[in-house]
Amino acid sequence: MSDRPFWAQEDYAGGRPIRVEGGIRIHAPKHAVARSWWSARFLSVLDQLGVGGRLSRGKTYARxxxxVSLDIDAGAAVALVQGTRPQPYRVRIGLRVWDKPEWxxxxxxxxxxxxxxxxLLAGTVPTEIEELLGELGMSLFPEPGNDLSQDCSCPDVTVPCKxxxxxxxxLAERCDTDPFTLLTLxxxxxxxxxxxxxxxxDRAAGTAAAPAAVALADRLDDFWSAPTTGTVPPRPPETEPGAVLDQVPEPGLxxxxxxxxDALRPIYATLADPEGGTERVGNV
Structure with missing residues (x-):
């Protein structure tokens, strides 16, 4: 029993949180929350910052x-979370916004x-983006110092509270389904x-110098030869086999x-890797 009076405790002693009709929940009750590398990286960074060890306190609430609500905008994710008290707690997770020169x-x-x-349009964040930002002295994920802020209206002095x-x-699951979540923050x-x-x-293309014109008479000797130099086509983005399932509303079935x-994911994995996915489909 805490020495603090009941009204100063995080929730009423022995009470259960008030159930929320139609509340927002994570959709991975049996599996790990993070399915993509960037979502897993987000959680691992929180662990490095000393936050991850206390995250398990809120897993039951999230599941x-x-x-009650979650709004994500530049600089902050603001939510209402229902505890045992009638009034939901106001939660704010802040991430420093990059200034104009940085952007x-x-x-x-x-x-x-x-x-x-x-x-990004294909719904994935390439791992190379982390290296690219590192060369600029920046990081998509929270960094030590004043980059990440946490605030909750509950009386619990532990940070993070449940x-x-x-x-x-x-937020980690939102990162899975929408790679722009951290960029939005x-x-x-x-x-x-x-x-x-x-x-x-468009600006870069407008300032590029146009190639000098070459008369056909000067190119007769090598007209039918393959060019020795040229633009290498961009490599296609790598996506998870079931990425499309994260982009559509969850069916009622x-x-x-x-x-x-979740039942369809092994089938998508098999279509992407027929030889390695036969056993997975057989277990669906």
Missing amino acids: SGQI RRVEEALAADAWYAAA HLAAVFYL RGRDRAALLERLREER RAGRDRLT
Whole structure:
């Protein structure tokens, strides 16, 4: 029993959180929350910052749908989390927004290779983006210092409390389904970033020097020869076999106790790797 009076404790002693009708919950009750490398990296960075060891406190809240609302915008994710008290707690997780010069460097670097925009549009974050940002002295993920802030209106002095931890889990899953989540927190949502990349590519193309014209008579000797130099086509973005399942609304149908999309993932994996996925499909 805590020495603090009941009204100063995180939740009423012995009470259970008030159930939320239609609350937001993570959709991985049996499996790891992070399915993509960037989502797993997000959780591992939190662990390095001393946050990860206390995240398990909020897993039950995240799975049972105690999160009433979640809004993600530049600089912060703000949520309402229902505890045992009638009034939900207000949770805020802040991430430092990159300033204009920083975003200009990022946009120029991303626009220099159209493959990055293609990968983001395909619903994935290439691992190379972490190295690219590192060369700019930046990181997509929270860094030590004042990069990450946490605040909850509950009286619990432990940081993160279970309400903050629940929102961290939900953020990790949002990163799985929407690779722009962390970019939005850094200050650019999907539409704004893709538009800036298009403008940057158009600007670069407009300033590129046009190739000098060569008379046909001067090219007769090598007209039918293959060019010795040329532009290497961008490599196609690598995506997870089931990435499309993260981009569509969850159907109302279920496969036994599992969600339909979870049941379909082994089939998508088999289509991408027929030889290695035969056993997985047989177990569906």
